[in-house]
Amino acid sequence: MSAAPRETSWSGQKGAFLALLGPPLGWFLLFFAAPLAVVWAYSFGTNVGAAEIAISGTFANYARALEPLYLGILAKSVGIAALATLICLLLGFPVALAISFAAPQARIWLLIGIMLPFWTNLLIRTYALIAVLRDEGLVNTALASLADALGLPFAPLRMINTNVAVIVGLVYVHLPFMVLPIYAALDRMDRTLIEASLDLGAGHLRTMFAIVIPLAAPGIAAGLLLTLVPALGSYLAPDLLGGPNSQMIANVIERQFKRANDWPFGAALSFMLVYLTFLILALRPLLARKGAGA
Amino acid sequence: MSRDPPALLDYGRRWPLRLVMFAVFLFLYVPLAALVLFSFNDSRRTTRWQGFTLDWYRRMIADTELIAALGNSLVIALLATLISLVLGTLAAVALWRFRFPGKALVSGGFSLPILIPEIVLGVAFLIFFAHVLPWPVGLPWPLSLGAITIAHVAFCFPFVAVVVRARLQSFNREEEEAARDLGAGPWRALVDVILPYLRPSLLAGGLLAFTLSLDDFVITFFTAGPDTVTFPVKVYSMVRFSVTPKVNAISTVMLLITVALTFVALRLQARHGGRALPG
Numbered sequence: 421m422s423a424a425p426r427e428t429s430w431s432g433q434k435g436a437f438l439a440l441l442g443p444p445l446g447w448f449l450l451f452f453a454a455p456l457a458v459v460w461a462y463s464f465g466t467n468v469g470a471a472e473i474a475i476s477g478t479f480a481n482y483a484r485a486l487e488p489l490y491l492g493i494l495a496k497s498v499g500i501a502a503l504a505t506l507i508c509l510l511l512g513f514p515v516a517l518a519i520s521f522a523a524p525q526a527r528i529w530l531l532i533g534i535m536l537p538f539w540t541n542l543l544i545r546t547y548a549l550i551a552v553l554r555d556e557g558l559v560n561t562a563l564a565s566l567a568d569a570l571g572l573p574f575a576p577l578r579m580i581n582t583n584v585a586v587i588v589g590l591v592y593v594h595l596p597f598m599v600l601p602i603y604a605a606l607d608r609m610d611r612t613l614i615e616a617s618l619d620l621g622a623g624h625l626r627t628m629f630a631i632v633i634p635l636a637a638p639g640i641a642a643g644l645l646l647t648l649v650p651a652l653g654s655y656l657a658p659d660l661l662g663g664p665n666s667q668m669i670a671n672v673i674e675r676q677f678k679r680a681n682d683w684p685f686g687a688a689l690s691f692m693l694v695y696l697t698f699l700i701l702a703l704r705p706l707l708a709r710k711g712a713g714a
Numbered sequence: 715m716s717r718d719p720p721a722l723l724d725y726g727r728r729w730p731l732r733l734v735m736f737a738v739f740l741f742l743y744v745p746l747a748a749l750v751l752f753s754f755n756d757s758r759r760t761t762r763w764q765g766f767t768l769d770w771y772r773r774m775i776a777d778t779e780l781i782a783a784l785g786n787s788l789v790i791a792l793l794a795t796l797i798s799l800v801l802g803t804l805a806a807v808a809l810w811r812f813r814f815p816g817k818a819l820v821s822g823g824f825s826l827p828i829l830i831p832e833i834v835l836g837v838a839f840l841i842f843f844a845h846v847l848p849w850p851v852g853l854p855w856p857l858s859l860g861a862i863t864i865a866h867v868a869f870c871f872p873f874v875a876v877v878v879r880a881r882l883q884s885f886n887r888e889e890e891e892a893a894r895d896l897g898a899g900p901w902r903a904l905v906d907v908i909l910p911y912l913r914p915s916l917l918a919g920g921l922l923a924f925t926l927s928l929d930d931f932v933i934t935f936f937t938a939g940p941d942t943v944t945f946p947v948k949v950y951s952m953v954r955f956s957v958t959p960k961v962n963a964i965s966t967v968m969l970l971i972t973v974a975l976t977f978v979a980l981r982l983q984a985r986h987g988g989r990a991l992p993g
Contacts, residue, residue, distance in 0.1 A: 430814035436900055437812050444805035444871060445820065451868040452827055455842035459834070462841060473845075514734040521731075530735075532976070537742050539972050541929050543946045544965040547953050548745035551752065554957075558748055561762070592741070653831030655932050660953065670833040670932075677837050677936070687841075690834045697831055 463687035473683055481688035490672065494692065497668040500583065500658075501651035504590035505598075508647050509640065511591070512598035516639075517632070519599070520606040531603070538596035546656050549589055553579040553661065581663030589657035597646040605639025606632070645704055649697055669693050746969065753962035770963040780964060783948035789856050790944065791927040794866035798923040799916060801867065802874025807908065809875075810882040827869040828876070836936035839865045843937060851939070862937050862944065866927040873926060874919035881915035882908075921979045925972075 430437040463481055465473045484490065519530045537545060552558045560576040567574035579585050613635070617627040633640070655670040662668075669689065676686025753771070757764035774780060809821055827835070839861070843849050849861035885908065893903040909916075931946040938947050945968075952961050 427811065427813045430812040433812075433900070437808065437814065440804050440808035440811070441814075441820070444801040444808070444824070444875070447801055447867065447871065448823060448827075451842075451864050453823070454846070455838035456830070456834070458841050458846055459838045511734065511738050514731050515738050518731040518735045532980070533739060533742075536973065536976060537746065539925055539976055540746070541946060541965075541968055541972070543931050543949050543953070544749070544968055545745070547949070547961060547965065548749040550953070550957065551748055552745045556759075558744070592745070595738070595742070649829065649831070653833050655833050670831070673833050673837060677840060683841065686837060690837055693831050694834055697829065701829065 459687045459690055462684050463691050465684040465687070467682065467684060481685045482692075484685060485688045485692050490689065493667065493672055494669055494696070497652055497670075498696070500586060500666070500668060501590065501648055501654070504587050504594065504651050505644055505647045507587065507591045508595050508598040509644065512595055512643065513602055513636075513640070516599045516602035516606055516636075519603055520609075531600075534596050534599050537592075542593060542656060545593060546589060546660050549585075549592055549661060550580065553585050553588065555580065580661060581666075583662065583666045585661040586658050586666045586668075589661040590651045590654060593654075593657065594647045594651055597650070598643040601642035601646060602636055602639040605636040605642075609635045641704060645701065648700055652697065652700070653693060749962050750966045750969065753959055753966045755959060758958065770959040773960050774963040774967075777960065779943070780945075780948055780952075780960075783943045784945045784964070786856075786859060786942060787928055787945035790859050790863050790866060791924050793856075793859075793863045794870050794927040795920050795923045797863070797867045798871040798874045799920050801871040802919060802923075803878050803909075803912065803916065805871070805875040806878035806882060807904070810879060810885075824872045824875055827872045832869075832930075832932040835865070835869060836933045839868075839933060840936040858939075858942050862934055862942060865933055865937050866930060869930075869933065870923040870926050873922050874916075877919035877922065878912055878915045881912055885911055917979065917982055921975065925975075 461475050462473055464475060464477050464479070466476045466478055466480070468474045515534070519527055519534075522530055550557070554560070555576045555578065557580070559579065563577065564574050579588075609632070613631050614627055617631045618624070622630065652668075653670050654668060655674060658666050658668040658671050659674075670693070673686050673689045673693070676682045676689065680686075751763075754766050754768070755764055756767040756769070805824060809817070809824075843861045852858075853860070889911075890903050890907050893907045894900070898906065929946070931950060934944050935947055935950070938944060945964075949961060949964065952958065
């Protein structure tokens, strides 16, 4: 099929090569790499005067970022994001499985149903959750009328401004990131393997853990990363749904730039988040291999 | 996928899966349904139904700041989408076509804007446009939106590149060679042979870029000035200030736009023989 060579060497057609790669590479270097490099440089800087920062090569900002207070916030961010990711997996896997076994026409509608919230503005979705989780919100109103009908005393559940609300918000926003890659993996799966397993006497649960989950491992690994990475850097959910005790790393970074006006420290915190993100991404091959080998 | 799974494998019809699926769809759609419902509620409160009204929509249209913010967002999204389509397609074709030293580095670099946390990009653009390349203040609209548009293109065009590159993987180079044999120059071959083949991915990539730009709050929050407020930034300040059904009304309008765009895209993609679904 692929008789014609896929790639040609750039040296033969330098003009065409530069015309193609030049504009995107230029944009990337000027408007992505350069701004990030400046943040990186600022993370080794010191405040001198009101709006002036000297790149002094100090590690003081990183030393401060490693103080128990900030390390604690970083650990808490990882914990909240990981818990939200786990809940997404527990909810998303059955949904992906059900969609992949649905009739073709139903499957398209179910996928659109999962995608639509994902296309909807993040701020709108977070705002919609506020109305559900507030003290006098939908959940509490429903619970109150239920308690009323049963003749039980009722005290509103405190959800908004707690860590629970942040986790609910993260799950709500990131669930499609989990469902879609798992669905893609399940869709490619060879179903005769499931039949064989069932024929050979394994139950449905055993088949699930011994056959379906290992085969879906690449999709699960992708879903875990696609959920965990953005959840870790979330700003809106902890800001609008969480309370003073559920601030995540992104909120602390924002404060350094917008209120505390300590840009070098904010820059150091930003790069702590970047390093952490890369560390998580480096786990991907490990995750996928572990799943496939199980 | 034409084969019907035998009843033994009919997981879609087993009750535990159905239960989870039902619960998840309830979880996804009840908040949105409530949001729409209470945009028609004749009360300031957004929890108890008092009666039907269109008053909040009237107040929304009368709110010139809100409408201006929506206009800003749409213009930025449109500009960012057009530039991202060009840059993303160029990048995808260059990486697909050529072998060159440092290719892995460039290819990996282009995926960084997708991976870097939004908050970090936000502060990067804040510093960049404050200290390195100050965007002139007082420019006439829409030039005043330049800084935000530049920032949006930086994180949107890599998504376009990914989508277009995936489509190029299945392109048969012999078609292009045939065009070249028949006398077309490299530019003609690109425009007449490769671009038409890429159309579904350009549509998908463009829609993705448009949505990402329209949706973005965090990066814009750091880049926007007082006279360049976008829709999400405006809604954010409204939500912070107080919960009012006016936000429900404007959110409902945005939801409708999203639904309409999604279905238009699905229609177009089905017609162009691409995949029937986004993503």
